[in-house]
Amino acid sequence: MKKFPLVSVDSEALRTLSMKPGVYLFRDLQGVVLYVGKAKKLRSRVRSYFRSLKDLSPKNQKMVELIESVDSIVVGTEAEALILEANLIKEYQPRFNILLRDDKKYPYIKVTVREPFPRVYVTRRVVNDGSRYFGPYTSVNQMRQALEVVNRLHTVRSCRYNLPKDSPDRPCLDYHIQRCKAPCVGLQSESEYRGMIDDILQILEGDTEELRSQIDARMMDASEGLNFELAAKMRDVIAGLDVIAREQRVHRTQGGNIDIVGLARDGKLAAGVVLKVRRGLLLGRVAQRFGEIQNETDQDLLSSLVSRHYLGGGDEGMVDLPRMVLSPNFFSDQDLLEEILTEAAGYRVRITVPQRGEKLRLSELAEVNARQVLEDRIIALTYADNRAEDALFSLQDELGLKVVPRLMVCFDVSHMQGKETVASAVVFQNGEPSRADYRHMRIKGDWGNDDFQSMQEAVHRYFRRRLDERTPLPDLVVIDGGKPQLSAAHNAFNHLDLPDITVVALAKKEEEVFVQGKKTPLRLDRRNRALHILQRIRDEAHRFAVRYNRKLRTKRTLRSQLGDIPGIGPHRQTVLLRRFGSLKGVKSATKEEIARVPGFSKALASRILTYLGN
Template structure:
């Protein structure tokens, strides 16, 4: 079922955001437009020049929802937020590469802490990184921990505090602000200095420390002078280490892109004070018919608008880009207001800045090549398990595409079902589905399972979509019989089906009196369990969402 053209005629001729949905209400695509009616209607005009992806989107779309906004900037922000919330399958997908650590400074706390983390939260903290060089990160953190008396405890000061100082105070690693031996003002001054050091500004810190050391020596406070001398030595060591990452220039972000068919990689190099302080990577998918301008628009908008107020406040004045994109002026305006200073996106034509773009793009290409190699390696390993599963269950084909169903309810109410899809032994979340059971079967799990499989199978037949090599259902013989009957009614009698019972982890197959039992360490069983558990998780999360 597609959207009737008469319904499109009633769309507003105003700027805003639109959401294309399928017959089950799932959001397929989110976009923005200066004139909503014209933009949405363009999807449904007969046009041979349209890509296969756009034609498939139009075929699946059954409804459209629009949100009118006043300005183009508001539409850009709203689009980024909605894409982040719904993750529509037809939008370009950006996924964080969370494999690299950051140094976190909890500046929102009265007495901030400094530590390493791999989880970024919008909690008012300052993050430095990600550090692709563990050596630079360790050197930076070592300087901070050795030269500054930052607290390591987790007390919520000043409301929550111990009765007496801990061991760190007695060995000189902390000045015990927890019991009032260091003022909040003095502690904050120290944190401000640490922030400059981590930001690459070691020279200004060095000047201040030299002044303090000289003043302490003149006052004959040789112990304080020695502490300041040690800080200077640590700063020199860190500065020498940073020279290996010095690229020249000032404060810049540099975006590089690489693509290979449907997949791609975006890299953002963070340069502060001419020093490469970190690199952020985003894995991309769904790039079949997007040009570089559209791809860069999606990456830049969602990367920077999704960084939160704290991240936007740390923006450099210049972001170097490899191509122009349509939303550049809008995005510059939004980010300039958020940062409190002018932020520009610049596409250099010559000189050192072009070489920085080439460096970022080379990073993206190498990351892309590593990703493709990893995917190929994972596919090779998955083949062994899939062949084993084929032999164990006596399947006619290797089960490269599998779907697993689960039913969840609360004492017969709020009955829902989920289906998760695995390809080559790995989940493919774009194929996940969940649905409310409409039959009013209550506690009858068999009929609920039959309805879920029936609706899913009929949809596959209607859309001409690939049929799974194996359908797995959570349960025993009753669920197996219901699923088999539903597949047969949809004309998919040849589709292999099995059920996995929780208690004994037995696999039931049609026409077999005895279940298939596998060893607890069997990798084929582990794959079936993983699918079953994922389907259960997905169904339960939907049940909880409906309760709220």
Template sequence: MSGERGPRGPDLDGLREQARGLGHEPGVYLFRDAAGGVLYVGKAKSLRSRVASYFGAEASRSVKLVRLVREIDSIETFPVLSEAEALLLEWNLIREFGPRFNIQLRDDKSYPYIKVTIGEPFPRIFVTRRLRDDGSRYLGPFTDVGAMRRALRTIKKMYTVRSCHYRMPAKLPPRPCLDYHIGRCKAPCAGLQSEGDYRAMIDEILEILGGRTRAVRRSVEDRMAEAAEALDYERAGELRDVLRGLDQLESRQAAIDPRGGSHDAIGFARQPAGGSVCGIVLRVREGRLVGRRVHYLANVGDEPDDAVLGALVKGYYLRQADDVPSELLVPDPFHEQDLVEEYLSGVAGHRLRIRVPARGPGLELTRAASRNAAHVLERDRVERGEEVGTEVETAGPSPAAARLAEALSLEAPARDIVCFDVSTLAGRESVGSCVWLRDGRPHKDEYRKFRIRDSEEGRTDDYAMMQEIVSRYFDRRVREGRALPDLVVVDGGRGQLSAARQAMDGAGVSDLPTVALAKRDEEVFRPGTRTPLRLPRADPGLHWLQRARDEAHRFALRYNRTLRSRRALRSRLSEIPGVGPEREQRLLERFGSLDLIRRATPAQLARTPGIGPATATSILAALHEEDPARGTAS
């Protein structure tokens, strides 16, 4: 790595001198501002030639490039051995620093993924909304959440995937759980299923989730025939159920390619004047449409379409190299297409062909992807309360953001809004929430929930609770160097606002605009003013504040209810004679809920460590006496 710091402020002569001192090797370059922040990350075949090109005549640069050059203070470079290595390093640095002049891929965080923990000896499969760099396989995001969950339910009927959360083999349950006894798991935790057999099952599931069912079907049919020939009718029946599950899954997928091809098709749509950009990836496997991926691109500005398309392709596939198809259909050629094709072919282990279809089903697919993207942008405008069919210059503020800035006398439009709320019931299980809205839409990756620490049982102090959660939130955010919102909203009145401001003063973020929104008359309280602001009911700025307040209330209330349910469950079990804290904990670990304990048989309860037949009978008798309408499982 080499890095040179230039003088403070835009000094083009000094920057040109830095550029002339660079070598001609491939690499990655970072432009930094006067504070040391990363403005832009780029990749070059020749570092000297590429970096020097930024400091030519201003008339030849785009508006975005002119703004970038005016803020550059220094150049930092990372020479590498090849363009392919530079491609990956560029993407990783963009993800690490999030420079505001780079086009960046942003998922719609409201959509879930299927996570397969392939780094574990006995992988688990579950739904998540958070991507982590933990070696797991992520499939998604899935826009049709209902279809995704139905597919998972079908797969878990077909295969005996473990549902427990033990990180085997480091941690094992004392004995096989209920799933083993009802045939939903083969108990690898007890050594009743080998790691090899379990892995083979997971490999088949990954093929199915990837839409590649033909080879799985052939393999299952062959194994079913072998089992029948060996008179192993139980195993043959299990495999027959797998085939039925495949039929069920395939019946839900639209057949759109009569040739049975497997490829991805990409399209995108953008609003005018540097507005929002949405990209769509349509995934076709063996002739059937098996999925649609929605992605947003940020910091696009006036970049040409080929740069946008290139950023979409690189952003999606460089982080999902295990899901690279054999053919990628794009609407137009894009910058560095050959390099991307070569690199992705290498990491995927098979040849990737990037093609611009001129006719036929391929052309229809790319057009369909672009139409999908346009529909998503239109949907987003409707959700933000903007008029359908109008062109929105989203490079500037949206109408709601502009109106809010005007009403609250903000220096800049508030794109990012956080809202705090607290929830309690008679002083029990007091909790707080913080939600983040970006351009009026939930940004759920930034949601936070808090258990109130400094509260006494049975006593409620809303102001102290608000001060605690705001203090904890901003203390940590400042400590970790995380981005801060444009506007802070608290649910409540003048007292909650004062408590929040005290916490923000202590965290060193008192410069952030802050308001409180009272439920009764929808009054907006501002620091330093005695008279609350009353916005018209139809005001789009008020709608944003209400949306943030209502979302924070919903999130806090849900967390409060979850904690109260857990407390009620523990309280009910502890009232049963013979069930102390240790037995209570073992029952909860094994069954998870009061309803499942109530539905169990005495024999199933008695398999819990420390619970003998007599105790099991007394537990069920007590629970059924409380709710006689529920019977035991037969």
């Protein structure tokens, strides 16, 4: 029988893992997810981490030392494991996974083509509802120009009536100011309205040449008929179409519908882009920034970028799939991802590495875009570093600190009427958030609404652990609150016999800074950078605490609903929520999917769906 190194994980639990495909989650002592991974054979993959620590990378060695428990979720196929892994990484954001962050949530133009009288509007949420989405628009001006052309050329309804079933008794104001032809009361036929929508789709797809000729002819006819007002309107439409044609970077490609992946890397920073080409036109760009990377190869980054672009975004990633994905290099899970995309699209989706010709040129264009995103990030970090440095020196002067507060921690307490009381400890290093060092904790004492006792417990537990682990102590401690919270923190320090650490409290509303030993609070100018950095860390600690409190309340609500089902105890509730992510995920699952979860039969699956109203 094989021996495993001295780690906290139960070696017997490792030996009894399934040999089927699935996803595994490594957790630390507090239950926080450290890493999410997938495996073709769960037992073999998980045990490989614990055979010989010296064969692991430094990053994985550190991770294994922190692992306290292993959770596993068995699924039917390796493809299901890949999809579940992407969703769980997005849900938990584990510190040892490669993390991707969107530059922004860019807007789309949505056309509800499945409705008899479609609407056209801006949205930042993409769902797989059969509508047509155009974007994402990285330039808001470009999106506004496209909508302006649409509004000048056509009169699209802005109401939310479910036409023709649900309609008003009379036209609204839009009809009287000639912004709508009132299809809601039958003054515009469905066929005429559909023809208008077809023109709008042409504009948004970037195919403006044919439409420009038609508008040009209408302008000339209006001019010859002395209808100069209509001619001027058509002239403005043509000008708008020319702007769209100029600003949209057009590339004619073979195959028409292609996504092009680009990757750029500079030390521990990296960025990726996915360019969207439809009908030979470059319609949009999605940019992603990687969190601080360690020993990952370019292939690792590429695999994370592509997998999570399509699988980690829910419906958004599976809308309007291409026929081909151009990748700068081969990566793991490429064949598996190709299989998943093909099944979702209903047609063959190929992932290929271009070698020459037009497709190679497009791949180089994507790399240029990725390099630009990365350079923008480096410039922004340099600028932020300079500003943060000034703010830290200003903070040192205002508080009279002996050292520049390069390492800061801020505490906040959150609860709902004394229930689910939690605390957060947010860390800033060199003036910027160090999210890997964030901590949250449940308050163990039965203090109810007593924020002061809760604050004292949180500060005591946090510093007790840092002293035990011999990790560096912060230069400055910030407390979200006033004098009472500040006193609570000092009581915790007195019990621990800590060295001299400066502690301040920042009170809301007046933004007064309370310093222990000073009778009057410090009032900083609202434009002072020292105050700005205190506000940033205070607000971040508040956000982090509220988020954890809300998460616990949501779990309690979900468990109470699942707990009403006969035969579903706490363990099965946990298994269901980990497998499907949420109560909504359980409701949308089929009987067969629930029955595949270990410990669930088809009869039990039917009972669950019946109780949930599905």
